[in-house]
Amino acid sequence: MSDSEEEDDALLCPVCLDLLYEPVVAEPCGHEFCEPCLRKMVAKSAPAVRSRCPKCRQNIAYCERDEGTENIHLVARLIQ
Numbered sequence: 113m114s115d116s117e118e119e120d121d122a123l124l125c126p127v128c129l130d131l132l133y134e135p136v137v138a139e140p141c142g143h144e145f146c147e148p149c150l151r152k153m154v155a156k157s158a159p160a161v162r163s164r165c166p167k168c169r170q171n172i173a174y175c176e177r178d179e180g181t182e183n184i185h186l187v188a189r190l191i192q
């Protein structure tokens with residue numbers, strides 16, 4: 113196991129514990145989730161709670177995606 117570093121862990125979504133699918137990056141903590149998982153998280157959480165990163169429990173201000181600015185805005189709107 114000399115080749116595997118923390119990279120492996122970074123590819124896993126902390127919500128579904130599977131490989132990241134269309135990953136989005138939560139800011140400001142920088143953790144990654146699948147976009148579908150993020151949507152589910154937002155839908156499940158009570159309005160007062162807002163969205164917290166399931167990995168570090170920080171409040172998520174917004175999420176970024178490497179490609180597709182429309183999706184960035186979409187996810188950001190879901191959170192707020």
Ligand SMILES: [Zn+2]
Pocket residue numbers: 125126127128129130132133145146149
């Ligand atoms: Zn996921």
Ligand SMILES: [Zn+2]
Pocket residue numbers: 138141142143165166167168169170
């Ligand atoms: Zn986090």
